[in-house]
Amino acid sequence: MNISGNSPPELPLPTVLALSGGIGGAKLALGLAHVVPPEKLMIVGNIGDDFVHFGQHISPDLDTLMYTLSGTADTEKGWGLANESWNFMQALKKLSGTSGACDETWFQLGDQDLATHLERTRRLAKGETLSQITTDFCRKFGIEARIIPASNDAVRTIVETPEGDLAFQNYFVQKRCEPIVSGLRFQGAENALPTPEFMEMFRNQLLQAVVICPSNPILSIDPILAIRGVREALRECSAPVIAVSPIVGGDAVKGPTAKIMRELGHPVSATAVANYYCDFLDGFIVDFQDEAEIPEIQKMDVSVKATETLMTDLETKTVLANTVMDFSRHCGNRTFISQKNGL
Amino acid sequence: MNISGNSPPELPLPTVLALSGGIGGAKLALGLAHVVPPEKLMIVGNIGDDFVHFGQHISPDLDTLMYTLSGTADTEKGWGLANESWNFMQALKKLSGTSGACDETWFQLGDQDLATHLERTRRLAKGETLSQITTDFCRKFGIEARIIPASNDAVRTIVETPEGDLAFQNYFVQKRCEPIVSGLRFQGAENALPTPEFMEMFRNQLLQAVVICPSNPILSIDPILAIRGVREALRECSAPVIAVSPIVGGDAVKGPTAKIMRELGHPVSATAVANYYCDFLDGFIVDFQDEAEIPEIQKMDVSVKATETLMTDLETKTVLANTVMDFSRHCGNRTFISQKNGL
Numbered sequence: 007m008n009i010s011g012n013s014p015p016e017l018p019l020p021t022v023l024a025l026s027g028g029i030g031g032a033k034l035a036l037g038l039a040h041v042v043p044p045e046k047l048m049i050v051g052n053i054g055d056d057f058v059h060f061g062q063h064i065s066p067d068l069d070t071l072m073y074t075l076s077g078t079a080d081t082e083k084g085w086g087l088a089n090e091s092w093n094f095m096q097a098l099k100k101l102s103g104t105s106g107a108c109d110e111t112w113f114q115l116g117d118q119d120l121a122t123h124l125e126r127t128r129r130l131a132k133g134e135t136l137s138q139i140t141t142d143f144c145r146k147f148g149i150e151a152r153i154i155p156a157s158n159d160a161v162r163t164i165v166e167t168p169e170g171d172l173a174f175q176n177y178f179v180q181k182r183c184e185p186i187v188s189g190l191r192f193q194g195a196e197n198a199l200p201t202p203e204f205m206e207m208f209r210n211q212l213l214q215a216v217v218i219c220p221s222n223p224i225l226s227i228d229p230i231l232a233i234r235g236v237r238e239a240l241r242e243c244s245a246p247v248i249a250v251s252p253i254v255g256g257d258a259v260k261g262p263t264a265k266i267m268r269e270l271g272h273p274v275s276a277t278a279v280a281n282y283y284c285d286f287l288d289g290f291i292v293d294f295q296d297e298a299e300i301p302e303i304q305k306m307d308v309s310v311k312a313t314e315t316l317m318t319d320l321e322t323k324t325v326l327a328n329t330v331m332d333f334s335r336h337c338g339n340r341t342f343i344s345q346k347n348g349l
Numbered sequence: 350m351n352i353s354g355n356s357p358p359e360l361p362l363p364t365v366l367a368l369s370g371g372i373g374g375a376k377l378a379l380g381l382a383h384v385v386p387p388e389k390l391m392i393v394g395n396i397g398d399d400f401v402h403f404g405q406h407i408s409p410d411l412d413t414l415m416y417t418l419s420g421t422a423d424t425e426k427g428w429g430l431a432n433e434s435w436n437f438m439q440a441l442k443k444l445s446g447t448s449g450a451c452d453e454t455w456f457q458l459g460d461q462d463l464a465t466h467l468e469r470t471r472r473l474a475k476g477e478t479l480s481q482i483t484t485d486f487c488r489k490f491g492i493e494a495r496i497i498p499a500s501n502d503a504v505r506t507i508v509e510t511p512e513g514d515l516a517f518q519n520y521f522v523q524k525r526c527e528p529i530v531s532g533l534r535f536q537g538a539e540n541a542l543p544t545p546e547f548m549e550m551f552r553n554q555l556l557q558a559v560v561i562c563p564s565n566p567i568l569s570i571d572p573i574l575a576i577r578g579v580r581e582a583l584r585e586c587s588a589p590v591i592a593v594s595p596i597v598g599g600d601a602v603k604g605p606t607a608k609i610m611r612e613l614g615h616p617v618s619a620t621a622v623a624n625y626y627c628d629f630l631d632g633f634i635v636d637f638q639d640e641a642e643i644p645e646i647q648k649m650d651v652s653v654k655a656t657e658t659l660m661t662d663l664e665t666k667t668v669l670a671n672t673v674m675d676f677s678r679h680c681g682n683r684t685f686i687s688q689k690n691g692l
Contacts, residue, residue, distance in 0.1 A: 060467045061404050061474065093434045097464035101489050110471060117460040121440035124403045128453060131404065146444050 020048040020152060022331075023207045023245075024217040027052045027226020028067040029084050030252055030259060031219030032074035033317040035151075037327030038217065039075055040320070044150030049075075050204050052221070053136070053155045054163035054192055054229025057175045059113050062123040063130055066175070067226065068140055068155055069122055076147035084260070090116035112180045137201045152203070156230040159198035163229050164191050174225075183262040187269045190224060195232035200239075208239045215334035216240065218249035220315065222263040223282045224270065240286035246334045248289040250326070251276040254315055255295035277302045284308060289337035291315065291330060309337035363391040363495060365674075366550045366588075367560040370395045370569020371410040372427050373595055373602060374562030375417035376660040378494075380670030381560065382418055383663070387493030392418075393547050395564070396479070396498045397506035397535055397572025400518045402456050405466040406473055409518070410569065411483055411498055412465055419490035427603070433459035455523045480544045495546070499573040502541035506572050507534050517568075526605040530612045533567060538575035543582075551582045558677035559583065561592035563658065565606040566625045567613065583629035589677045591632040593669070594619040597658055598638035620645045627651060632680035634658065634673060652680035 022042045026035050026049055035049045052067045066085070073079035073087055080088045094117050102109045115123070122143065129139045135158040144153050165177040166189035177185060207213055221227055231237045240247055253276045258264040264274045272278045276296040280287065284306040292299060293315040300310045311333050317323045365385045369378050369392055378392045394411045401407070409428070416422035416430055423431045437460050445452045458466070465486065472482045478501040487496050508520040509532035520528060550556055564570055574580045583590055596619045601607040607617045615621045619635040620642045626633075627649040635642060636658040643653045654676050660666045 060471050091434055091436045091460065093460035094437065094463050094467075097461035098468060101464055101468045101486060103489050110468075117434065117436035117463075118440035120437050120460075120463065121444055124437075125441060125444045125453075128403050143444060146446050 018045060019210050019212070020207065021046045021210065021212045021214045022048070022217065023204075023213065023215070024049045024219055025052075025156075025221075025227060025230050026050070026067070026071060026219040027221030028055070028070040029261070031067075031221035031226060032071045032079075033323050034217070034219045034250060034327060034330070035071055036074050036320070037317065037323030037325075038330070039149075039151045040324045041327045041331055042151075047151040048203065048207060049151060049153045050156050050201070050230060051140075051153055052226045052229050053157060054161050054195075054225070055174050055178070056160070056162070057173055059115075059175070060110065061127065062120075063127045063136075064113075064123050064175075065126070065136070065140075065155065068136075068153060069119070071153050072122075072140070072144060072147055072149065075144075075149045075151060075153065078147065086114070086116050087118050090118055093117055094120055113175065135201075137203060154201050154203050156204065156236070157198040157200055157233050160194045161198050161229055161233060162193040163225065164193050166190065178262070183265060187266045189270070190228070190266075192229045192232040195229065196234060198233050200233050200236050205235070205239065208243050211244070213243065213245040215245050215331065216243060216247040217330055217334070218247065218283060218287075220250040220252040220259075222252060222258070222261060222266070223279050224266055224272075225263070228282075237286065243286075246288040246337055247283075247286050248291065248330055248334050248337070249279070249283050249287055250291045250315060250330060251279050251293065251296065253279055253296065254293040259316065275299060280306060280308055280310075289333050291326075291333060309333075361388060362553050362555070363550065364389045364553065364555045364557045365391070365560065366547075366556065366558070367392045367562055368395075368499075368564075368570060368573050369393070369410070369414060369562040370564030371398070371413040372604070374410075374564035374569060375414045375422075376666050377560070377562045377593060377670060377673070378414055379417050379663070380660065380666030380668075381673070382492075382494045383667045384670045384674055385494075390494040391546065391550060392494060392496045393499050393544075393573060394483075394496055395569045395572050396500060397504050397538075397568070398517050398521070399503070399505070400516055402458075402518070403453065404470065405463075406470045406479075407456075407466050407518075408469070408479070408483075408498065411479075411496060412462070414496050415465075415483070415487060415490055415492065418487075418492045418494060418496065421490065429457070429459050430461050433461055436460055437463055456518060478544075480546060497544050497546050499547065499579070500541040500543055500576050503537045504541050504572055504576060505536040506568065507536050509533065521605070526608060530609045532613070533571070533609075535572045535575040538572065539577060541576050543576050543579050548578070548582065551586050554587070556586065556588040558588050558674065559586060559590040560673055560677070561590065561626060561630075563593040563595040563602075565595060565601070565604060565609070566622050567609055567615075568606070571625075580629065586629075589631040589680055590626075590629050591634065591673055591677050591680070592622070592626050592630055593634045593658060593673060594622050594636065594639065596622055596639065597636040602659065618642060623649060623651060623653075632676050634669075634676060652676075 055066045080086045136155045163174040165172045167185035267274050276292040277299045280290045280303045287308045289309040297312045303310045398409045423429045479498045506517040508515045510528035610617045619639040623633045623646045630651045632652040640655045646653045
């Protein structure tokens, strides 16, 4: 249903499904958009990091995906738009000051980025779904691949810490990931429905591969897997499911992945990531630096391939995406894997 | 009550009260802030033009007053902030495009100006009053005079036209004042309470003067007068009430004043403006160009003074403000006026 009045042309169903969080995942998603015909690619973005700030619905991972795939992202900073201006923030700081009123300037909102949040919020209030809005924004940004939120319902990552529960952005941005993480939960996930477009992919006989991008498994992929029916769909899906390890040389490339894995009692290793996914995983790509872990991972009945996983430019992103797609064609013994899981 | 936690220092009660709309009124308000000790000046701003856009509470007249008195206004454009940037609007236009989704780019929102709207809206949602927020913003803008909304309740100017009712900004900005005005009403005015600070002025024995700034009487001053008790308070107030005509040479200086007066069947003249206010008016200042109308206005038992009323720079604003204050000291026979109205 398109409530904005003019129906978009019917598109062919994509045949490659990628699950992604923000920065790291978006890099591989961009690579995939270069090696898969873009109309064949659907990227499902994490919404666990979404939050409301100044009354605005902010979807950090969807925005990072959208900005990255449209080539408008600030690749140096790792978030937000390139050539961004900060005049709103400057003016806000002047108005916030020391009045005793709670200072809400901890989350950086660029002037152009604000348009995304305000227009998204306006349309949500009108009754459009996050998925419809994201699809329309992608079109405006000239993105041919489809970016879809994991759900149109609210799923909120709550970080449990000794100082109490924190909404994800308060933990991640306001507290700079400093509190010790004692647990995580995904508020709303058990009642949220996955987006119809997302679930339709699993019913597509032509589905070639499902790619779990090298995002934080606990913070970015788990909120997707926690949504009702997603993990089951991955277990039962006919196409091979391939994950790329976000761990390189026993550490995370960026962000709090390693810290949180440690605090939650997981070893910081590719093996631990594979273990997280092993109930639905067919293939796992590790970095050359973690080759020693391959035998351990293979014990999970998962095909493993070592390669260069650091993505520093478009070429390395494309090369890794090509490796992922090639690999998916060689570890597709889905019947065997399904039997392994007793399905 | 100050809910933000730290009480502002107790200020002496102001002794000059000005009622103002946006641009024209703000010019005289700025002049008054230069000739009256600023802590003695309270400016009550019209809120009939307020509206909600992108979920944000926008108060155009309060903002114009605040920007003008802090010297940050774009005096050339006549609205908004000087040195404003428009990156939000540019990005919004890109996202709006031709999707069929309603295009909401008709109201220009500057990047810095947005901070005022978002921070105001955030604090309103927290339960602060418009008056508390405006007072705090003025402090942050370094304004010593007090700017207060006419009410903390909603008063909305509705423009009645042959094509139906229009919210003020839709008439004023979106439709560029083009529809014929068949009537005006101020939704909510009969149930709105004037701000306590505003009403307190009338109980102040030291009140020197009430100044009706040269704003549109129908669009900018009437929404203030329509609030419960305001017109009565002006009739009964002990200090002289002086208005400055917004009509110069039988035409409005700027904006749709003349067009609307005509469409509503009023002659476009200083006399018509005086007539609008005559039940509470003690003194009326007209432009030299309208001197011929003085005898007619005097018939309303109102003292009249002709002067140069065009305010083109700070000097002319200050000179006019001085004239207003001087004049107020010479037409304060309030007992007589009150008798005239049978009070």
